Amino acid sequence: xxxxxxxxxxxxxxxxxxxxxxxxxxxxxxxxxxxxxxxxxxxxxxxxxxxxxxxxxxxxxxxxxxxxxxxxxxxxxxxxxxxxxxxxxxxxxxxxxxxxxxxxxxxxxxxxxxxxxxxxxxxxxxxxxxxxxxxxxxxxxxxxxxxxxxxxxxxxxxxxxxxxxxxxxxxxxxxxxxxxxxxxxxxxxxxxxxxxxxxxxxxxxxxxxxxxxxxxxxxxxxxxxxxxxx
Amino acid sequence: xxxxxxxxxxxxxxxxxxxxxxxxxxxxxxxxxxxxxxxxxxxxxxxxxxxxxxxxxxxxxxxxxxxxxxxxxxxxxxxxxxxxxxxxxxxxxxxxxxxxxxxxxxxxxxxxxxxxxxxxxxxxxxxxxxxxxxxxxxxxxxxxxxxxxxxxxxxxxxxxxxxxxxxxxxxxxxxxxxxxxxxxxxxxxxxxxxxxxxxxxxxxxxxxxxxxxxxxxxxxxxxxxxxxxx
DNA sequence: CTACTTTCAAAAGTAATACTATCTTTGGTG
DNA sequence: CACCAAAGATAGTATTACTTTTGAAAGTAG
Numbered sequence: 001x002x003x004x005x006x007x008x009x010x011x012x013x014x015x016x017x018x019x020x021x022x023x024x025x026x027x028x029x030x031x032x033x034x035x036x037x038x039x040x041x042x043x044x045x046x047x048x049x050x051x052x053x054x055x056x057x058x059x060x061x062x063x064x065x066x067x068x069x070x071x072x073x074x075x076x077x078x079x080x081x082x083x084x085x086x087x088x089x090x091x092x093x094x095x096x097x098x099x100x101x102x103x104x105x106x107x108x109x110x111x112x113x114x115x116x117x118x119x120x121x122x123x124x125x126x127x128x129x130x131x132x133x134x135x136x137x138x139x140x141x142x143x144x145x146x147x148x149x150x151x152x153x154x155x156x157x158x159x160x161x162x163x164x165x166x167x168x169x170x171x172x173x174x175x176x177x178x179x180x181x182x183x184x185x186x187x188x189x190x191x192x193x194x195x196x197x198x199x200x201x202x203x204x205x206x207x208x209x210x211x212x213x214x215x216x217x218x219x220x221x222x223x224x225x226x227x228x229x230x
Numbered sequence: 231x232x233x234x235x236x237x238x239x240x241x242x243x244x245x246x247x248x249x250x251x252x253x254x255x256x257x258x259x260x261x262x263x264x265x266x267x268x269x270x271x272x273x274x275x276x277x278x279x280x281x282x283x284x285x286x287x288x289x290x291x292x293x294x295x296x297x298x299x300x301x302x303x304x305x306x307x308x309x310x311x312x313x314x315x316x317x318x319x320x321x322x323x324x325x326x327x328x329x330x331x332x333x334x335x336x337x338x339x340x341x342x343x344x345x346x347x348x349x350x351x352x353x354x355x356x357x358x359x360x361x362x363x364x365x366x367x368x369x370x371x372x373x374x375x376x377x378x379x380x381x382x383x384x385x386x387x388x389x390x391x392x393x394x395x396x397x398x399x400x401x402x403x404x405x406x407x408x409x410x411x412x413x414x415x416x417x418x419x420x421x422x423x424x425x426x427x428x429x430x431x432x433x434x435x436x437x438x439x440x441x442x443x444x445x446x447x448x449x450x451x452x453x454x455x456x457x458x459x460x
Numbered sequence: 461c462t463a464c465t466t467t468c469a470a471a472a473g474t475a476a477t478a479c480t481a482t483c484t485t486t487g488g489t490g
Numbered sequence: 491c492a493c494c495a496a497a498g499a500t501a502g503t504a505t506t507a508c509t510t511t512t513g514a515a516a517g518t519a520g
Contacts, residue, residue, distance in 0.1 A: 016496090023497070039369035041297075044477065058497055060479070067271075133363045139269035141424045154427045172430065176418060176444055179428040183417055184410060191409065194371045197384045198409040200402065214406055221452040246467095253468070274506060288468055290508070 007079055012147045013072045018062050025118040026052045027062055028076070031069055036123050040070060040131045067138065071149050074135040076119070077128050078152040081106060085159060095166035096225060102160050103215045106185045109208050122206075129189045157182055168223040177222060181215050188214060237309055242377045243302045248292050255348040256282045257292055258306075261299055266353050270300060270361045297368065301379050304365040306349070307358050308382040311336060315389060325396035326455060332390050333445045336415045337438050352436075359419045387412060398453040407452060411445050418444060 006019060018024030030051050035043050043066060045059040052059075063069040085105045089098045108125050136150055144150070160178035164171060171177070188211050192203040201210035236249060248254030260281050265273050273296060275289040282289075293299040315335045319328045338355050366380060374380065390408035394401060401407070418441050422433040431440035 021496070041368060045479090046477075055498060055500090056478090057480080057499085061497075065478075130367060133367060136425065137360060137363060137420075138271060145425060150425060154425065157428055173444055173447065174430065175427065176414075176429045176431065177448075179417070179421065180410065180414060180448075183413060184406075187409070187413055188406060190367075195366065195375060195380060195384065197405065198387055199406045200404065201406065214403055217403065218407075218410075218452065222448065251467080275508085276506075285469055285471090286507085287470085287509080291468075295507075 007076055009072065009075050009079065010148050010151070013068055013075065013149065014063055015060075016062050018072075023052070023054060023058060024062055026054070027059055027069070028073070029118040029120070032073060032120060032124050032127055035070070035073075035131065036127050040066070040134060067140075070131060071135050071144065073124065074128060074132060075149065075152055077124055078156055080121075082152060082156045082159070084111070085156065089163075095163050096220075098163045099160075099167060099219060100216060102163060103181065103185075103219065104212055106156075106160075106182055107189075107208050107212045107215060108185075109212050129186045132186055153182075164219075164223065167225055171223055177219065181219060184215055184218070185211065237306055239302065239305050239309065240378050240381070243298055243305065243379065244293055245290075246292050248302075253282070253284060253288060254292055256284070257289055257299070258303070259348040259350070262303060262350060262354050262357055265300070265303075265361065266357050270296070270364060297370075300361060301365050301374065303354065304358060304362060305379065305382055307354055308386055310351075312382060312386045312389070314341070315386065325393050326450075328393045329390075329397060329449060330446060332393060333411065333415075333449065334442055336386075336390075336412055337419075337442045337445060338415075359416050362416055383412075394449075394453065397455055401453055407449065411449060414445055414448070415441065 011017070016024065018027050027048065031043075031048055034048055034051055038047070045063075045066060046056045049056045049059050063072065085102055088101045088105055092098050092101065111121060136144075136153075138144075157175065157178045160181065161174035164174040164177055188199045188201055189203060189208065191199040192201055192211070196202075199214075201214050203211065241247070246254065248257050257278065261273075261278055264278050264281055268277070275293075275296060276286045279286045279289050293302065315332055318331045318335055322328050322331065341351060366374075366383075368374075387405065387408045390411065391404040394404040394407055418429045418431055419433060419438065421429040422431055422441070426432075429444075431444050433441065
């Protein structure tokens with residue numbers, strides 16, 4: 001018997017909770033696969049419905065439009081990452097150690113098998129790397145931010161910035177460093193594959209440890225641990 | 231008599247060079263304004279043509295599709311930024327000073343009035359901040375990268391990484407730092423306006439100096455100038 | 461001055477996208 | 491067995507993302 005985790009996501013994201021039904025879970029599952037395959041621009045609910053063996057109209061019963069499905073998937077991912085961050089840093093006192101674990105977690109090297117069977121974590125990670133920025137780069141950011149669509153991401157960044165502030169309370173930019181690490185985790189994974197001139201790291205067969213090292217180097221290069229300051 | 235700068239951009243980006251004709255220049259000019267106004271997703275060639283007082287079909291004679299128009303605008307912006315970087319750092323020997331100037335330039339605080347009358351630099355900057363990532367986050371990145379669409383951006387990053395390497399030849403991630411600074415310049419300008427929890431800086435009435443300070447702090451926090459190393 | 465070419469607006473058409481509405485079937489619950 | 495929500499089937503609309511054809515205007519070459 002395994003633990004079954006039910007994600008509690010902002011209910012303004014969907015019309016009907018996709019986690020409740022077979023079709024809903026298929027929308028999530030094959031939505032991820034199809035976006036990964038053809039890219040978000042070419043992705044349509046019609047194509048998704050065909051893939052699932054359902055109809056466009058049925059998909060529209062769950063999500064208002066494809067943008068909100070993307071935001072839902074991103075929320076799902078960040079919620080899951082936040083859970084892993086809590087899990088992985090549990091009972092660790094040393095903030096430096098915590099930051100290392102946080103970095104490994106956001107880069108995706110400290111993953112564990114999800115018990116959530118209808119989501120392929122690795123492919124969702126690819127989608128987040130490739131399409132993640134599109135979630136909040138839209139004319140509706142402010143409204144969607146008000147509706148709390150980005151609160152998980154912000155709280156993840158907030159947790160990391162708290163660790164940063166524990167390490168070096170004098171550091172002036174804990175939030176900026178946290179969000180930069182989160183962005184770098186995505187960007188340099190993408191750059192390594194598509195625009196290698198923009199980075200110094202390599203990703204070979206999904207091996208992300210160089211990204212992890214890069215982020216560790218940046219983070220600890222900027223922070224002066226508290227004990228050294230006395 | 232003013233100097234007139236003609237941008238030489240990759241000719242695979244367009245079907246007909248928009249700089250050559252009145253209509254072409256209008257496409258650029260009002261394209262920027264309209265994308266800024268309604269966002270890239272809602273932007274269409276039909277709406278643009280209406281705005282200009284032309285037709286959809288005529289716009290299609292210049293650009294294959296709106297994605298390539300966006301990439302064209304981004305190239306234009308990076309080409310101009312590269313020119314400013316060269317201009318602003320000319321005759322400066324000290325690499326630390328050069329990096330400060332580079333940061334001011336990419337953040338947009340070291341701008342000068344363009345002599346290119348059909349482009350509003352400030353609005354283009356807003357478009358780059360809001361939509362810039364969409365230029366290379368698409369399924370066609372690899373093909374477009376091969377066609378050289380991102381070479382200006384890469385060479386801008388390359389120039390900055392050269393300065394970084396001059397300051398601290400021992401630093402292991404000059405390219406990553408350069409591209410991170412470029413991304414941060416955009417991201418934190420956007421965050422300050424729309425997702426302030428993700429940064430520590432404020433942007434008030436277009437005043438970007440806090441972003442500049444942030445980048446200076448990150449860059450020089452990571453680099454150990456050569457003379458100090460002996 | 462005519463003939464030829466280029467430029468671009470006008471108009472029309474097509475296929476796909478982004479939805480909405482309605483009606484019927486189905487599978488589980490009380 | 492009756493009921494009800496889920497979702498399948500079908501149809502329809504407006505907009506988007508284009509392409510094609512045509513013709514007028516304007517420049518250019520002989």
